[in-house]
Amino acid sequence: MLLSCDLNEKEGSLKLVDDLTMNANQVQQQILKEILTQNADTEYLRGFLGSGKGFDRELFKNKVPIVKYEDIKPYIERIANGESSQIISAQPISELLTSSGTSGGQPKLMPSTAEDLNRKTFLYNLLVHVMNQYVDGLDQGKGMYLLFIKPEIKTPSGLMARPVLTSYYKSSNFRNRPFNKFNVYTSPDETILCQDSKQSMYCQLLCGLIQRHEVLRVGAVFASAFLRAIKFMEDHWQELCSNIRMGHVSDWITESSCRNAVLGILRQPNPELADLIESECKEKSWEGIIKRLWPRTKYIDVIVTGSMAQYIPTLDFYSGGLPLVSTMYASSECYFGINLNPLSEPSSVSYTLLPNMAYFEFLPVNKNRGEESEGVPCNVDSEMNCSKKEDKEVGEEKDEAVDLIQVKPGHYYELIVTTFTGLYRYRVGDILMVTGFHNNAPQFRFVQRQNVVLSIDTDKTNEEDLLRAVTEAKQLIDPLGFLLTEYTSYADTTSIPGHYVLFWELKARRGNPDQQLPAEMMEECCSTVEQSLDYVYRRCRSKDKSIGPLEIRVVRQGTFDALMDFCVSQGSSVNQYKTPRCVKSGEAIKIFNSRVVGRFMSKKTPSWEPYRMSTI
Incomplete structure (x- = not known):
């Protein structure tokens, strides 16, 4: 539907954008009808809708x-x-x-x-x-x-x-x-x-x-x-x-x-x-x-x-x-939309989702403030902390999903797509905020990837990935009588290419509290973290050279207490405070850098190999 755009027809192409956005709801319903009619006999849809159902929007959503x-x-x-x-x-x-x-x-x-x-x-x-x-x-x-x-x-x-x-x-x-x-x-x-x-x-x-x-x-x-x-x-x-x-x-x-x-x-x-x-x-x-x-x-x-x-x-x-x-x-799943005001300031960029690209739905995301926004000043550069109601029953989740024209300005949503290529009600993982409408089509500001804490290039490291990698590395120091008492991270883009920085607070089980690990051991910890991160990180680091060597900065004891004091002073709750696993606030990063007692870089390039189909 409506996939013709002649590079030599400026006025016709811009009119097409107006037509698509003016008739956003009708186009969306037509797109869903085409997807379901075309794919009605696929094994996936038959498993939920039965055979020969054709187009039925309500049945699809239910x-x-x-x-x-x-x-x-x-x-x-x-x-x-x-x-x-x-x-x-x-x-x-x-x-x-x-x-x-x-x-x-x-x-x-x-x-x-x-x-x-x-x-x-x-x-x-x-x-x-x-x-x-x-x-x-x-x-x-x-x-x-x-x-x-x-x-x-x-x-x-x-x-x-x-x-x-x-x-x-x-x-x-x-x-x-x-x-x-x-x-x-x-x-x-x-x-x-x-x-x-x-x-x-x-x-x-x-x-x-x-x-x-x-x-x-x-x-x-x-x-x-x-x-x-x-x-x-x-x-x-x-x-x-x-x-x-x-x-x-x-x-x-x-x-x-x-x-x-x-x-x-x-x-x-x-x-x-x-x-x-x-x-x-x-x-x-x-x-x-x-x-x-x-x-x-x-x-x-x-x-x-x-x-x-x-x-x-x-x-x-x-x-x-x-x-x-x-x-x-x-994204890889689908091409969504365009910026119709391209000279806007980067902080004000909004994208208009074109209704002929896929069928779009949106799962509401809550803005939590006050005592619920634990660690927010240290963890994000905005006034809000996005959290979605997780672990709900499927039926409850489906009831929450709204269509393209039903979203509300100022509200936050996770994007869901149904495509011609075989994705049905698929959660992309992007959190968007509605900034307004172009005609009848909503415009969105990209807020963040769900659960991603670190990213330099195309890598997207979430909190679980980071915890697993740090857990692997700290096994190297346990036999030497050291405890990793706290850690956090940030993406340092002051260097080119940018690189991950981990802040570690260490404690000797016995002996001198100022005792430090040998540099060789800390460098090995850096390499172990890198090798434990996912395929995309290792490819960017080893093959593409778009990420620099990972760095661990050891901070003196009490640094994470200072971070908590700072976060509480900015409005976090003492009762619900949790150490953020990634800091983006400039003030928080200053707290860490002013207390660094040792800096170590990975000396090895992590092994990289393409996707091995034998794992399928």
């Missing part, structure tokens, strides 16, 4: 349960192992998309179909017209987007399992995309599709520098990836300048199609350009380096909502005050 990944995992694993897609989808499952890791250490596998690619393409094409409303002259140059693919494997059934963006970049929809004056990149496809991430990064930056006067916008998918590119350029700018000066690509760029694509742009020596870039890069400070190297840049296109908000100050430093634009809201 009989089909709201589920988490563990509930649908067995069905997806059967397809991965060779059974028919008909288990969950009438359309053939064309691939499986790897999502964030679970507490078991493996990524989730999300079903996808050929038609699903059309939905993604539709959303990308809409974004072109939305941005063109707010920024003039985007047809007069190119975008320097740093895009990368990640490892993929074949399941026993022959289906590919890979990240959603890798799927899109390798698809014919991306490679054969219609090029018009608003849709031109400095990076040739060959550099984006290069399997070697270092060669890909180098070649994309080289192409962007050669075409610097044509660049009107720069970006990556996530803020973390863009900053990693800046750090890479800090380490390699002299070599990049040498390549431009000599008209030669470094010999270590060995991927032939990538190398040839770059040579097609480099063409000949350009010592004048090399000197100009060198003069900017050798300055003592890189403040404003984006505008200095790419002077025509109008904005930075990166996601800076959710956990990526921690990178905003660093982006502002490098960008020289350029607008930070978060254009869309999407």
